[in-house]
Amino acid sequence: MLAFFTTHCFAQAKTEKQIQEEYNKRVALSRIDDVYIPTNTDDALIQLFKLSDSSARKKMQQTTEDVIASKLHFSLGRWIELNWSLVEGSRLSHYYKLKGVTYPDDMVDLLLRSFYRKINNQSIDETELIQNYVEKRKKEHDEILKQAETIKVNKRK
Numbered sequence: 001m002l003a004f005f006t007t008h009c010f011a012q013a014k015t016e017k018q019i020q021e022e023y024n025k026r027v028a029l030s031r032i033d034d035v036y037i038p039t040n041t042d043d044a045l046i047q048l049f050k051l052s053d054s055s056a057r058k059k060m061q062q063t064t065e066d067v068i069a070s071k072l073h074f075s076l077g078r079w080i081e082l083n084w085s086l087v088e089g090s091r092l093s094h095y096y097k098l099k100g101v102t103y104p105d106d107m108v109d110l111l112l113r114s115f116y117r118k119i120n121n122q123s124i125d126e127t128e129l130i131q132n133y134v135e136k137r138k139k140e141h142d143e144i145l146k147q148a149e150t151i152k153v154n155k156r157k
Helices: 002-011 016-026 041-051 054-061 065-071 076-083 091-098 104-119 126-147
Strands: none
Touching (some): 041 104, 091 104
């Protein structure tokens, strides 16, 4: 049994080239698993309006953006992540990656905040939102580098 399991698992391993080819196919699809994949934030908001009812949107108006982004992250946000293939790759996730947003959780947060702002007739200001995620991840990366231990320093003559 163990031999079958290890053989089967290793047989499933994909090369970097295969992964990239699969990703390239996915980002070109308008539908994945029979679910429409939006092309950008505006298209995603149109879809979210179609998928939600007015009473749910009305409830969203009665609280703050931060509360919505936090409370809906693991419900509506999880639906967005799974159905719009933000982890595996889709034309929507590729759109954000090209703009510098590389973490699926950041993509979800951006969409929830945009949805909230659209419902409340506020300016979405996608450029500013994207810049916030890019800066957040850069700060995290810089902090990791600061705390990293130098293993060895080589000096050239």
